[in-house]
Amino acid sequence: MKRTISAMVGKGSVNHNSRKFNAKNTDPERTHLNISFCNENIRTVYHELFDEAQKRFNEKQTRSDRCIDDYYEKIRSGKQEKPFHELILQIGNCDDTAVGTETADKATEALREYFNGFQERNPHLRVFSAHLHLDEHTPHIHIDFVPFTTGSKRGLDTRVSLKQALLQQGFKGDGKRDNEWNRWVQSEKEVLAAVMERYGFEWEQKGTHEEHLSDYDYKKKMRAAEVAELTEKVAVLKEKVADQQGNFKEMESRILNYGKGEKSLDDLKKELDTSPDYALPEPQGLMTTKSYKAKFAEPLIKKLKKLVLTVLARYFEMADNYYRLNNTNGRFYRENERLERDNEYLTAKNAELQEENQQLRAENKEFAFLRKMFGGERIDNLMDEARELQHQKQKRNKSYERG
Secondary structure, eight states: OOOOOEEEEEEEEEEEESSSOOOOTSGGGGGGOOOOEOOOOOHHHHHHHHHHHHHHHHHHHHSGGGOSSSSHHHHHHSSSSSSSEEEEESSOOOTSSSSSSSSHHHHHHHHHHHHHHHHHHHEEEEEEEEEEEOSSSOEEEEEEEEEEEESSSSSEEEEOOHHHHHHHOOOOOSSSSSOHHHHHHHHHHHHHHHHHTTTTTTTTSSSSSSSTTOOOHHHHHHHHHHHHHHHHHHHHHHHHHHHHHHHHHHHOOOOOOOHHHHHHHHHHHHHHHOOOGSSOOOOOOOOOHHHHHIIIHHHHHEEEEHHHHHHHHHHHHHHHHHHHHHHHHHHHHHHHHHHHHHHHHHHHHHHHHHHHHHHHHHHHHHHHHHHHOOOHHHHHHHHHHHHHHHHHHHHHHHHHHHH
């Protein structure tokens, strides 16, 4: 028997998934049938994954304001990465795999077997919450995980990053539509399809790489992926800007040291002119030239030699600082201006995509309303017919152009 596989990005409501509260689309009388694979505290998972990396990062910092006190709070309150991600997988739909039927029971077992190998297949996606729901229309599973990458060259050496986690698992994208997330989801669908075969199911693919999802859902996912990618680029730029600001502070310190060096030389000059330590006294009585030389002249010469060495050392230090300041000052400011321009562009692009994503969400609600009113299968058939008409129209246009 043929069944579709639905793969959706979840909202990540852990309390809802674990049924600490029931939504309108659930049947509380069937909630006891749900299967809870795991339900760990996300803060505990963050301590497990990142505490040692956070400690190593803080030990390297020379500025206290760059140290991280709580990595989970940094990620949760920031805009660079989501604290965790959720994947929802469903076999069939409410018309052909409704809960309470023998088909739904087989789908449940297939989903259970599929999840048992999930963590081993995905070593960089730390699962902390997973629930198989049987108190809604169709069996489906929610999998919440923290994506992490190791060996990072920026920030913590082990840090949160969906893109890098998937790259380390071998999923490299090739464009906005063919990104790491879509390649990974397709791979997971294929794993589930292989499991389904052992329970008598055949994967029904509808001719697109986003089976059983509306076009609006697909576009929304594309925009979300683009937003995530741009957000990560903005984060990299912000960190570079922060490093540049650190360099500016170092330059400022050099300038102050340069000024201090000039003052020290002035003080030495005054000391030479006024201090009795650097003046030869008049000969005393019948003191011989030899004794005068041994008692006064030679000690003074030693002091002067030591002073000359000190002056030379300070001079070369100041000259080196002056050279480095002139050499790097212009480069730092040019680089900072470029980073700020890139940051402004990516921030604007990010805002534009987020606005488009909001619009797609609104359109998706309208589409979901149509599916609810007229039935999912009927809407799917209408979509297939519309695509076929569009395809025929394009073929006619091409034929007309060739004629």
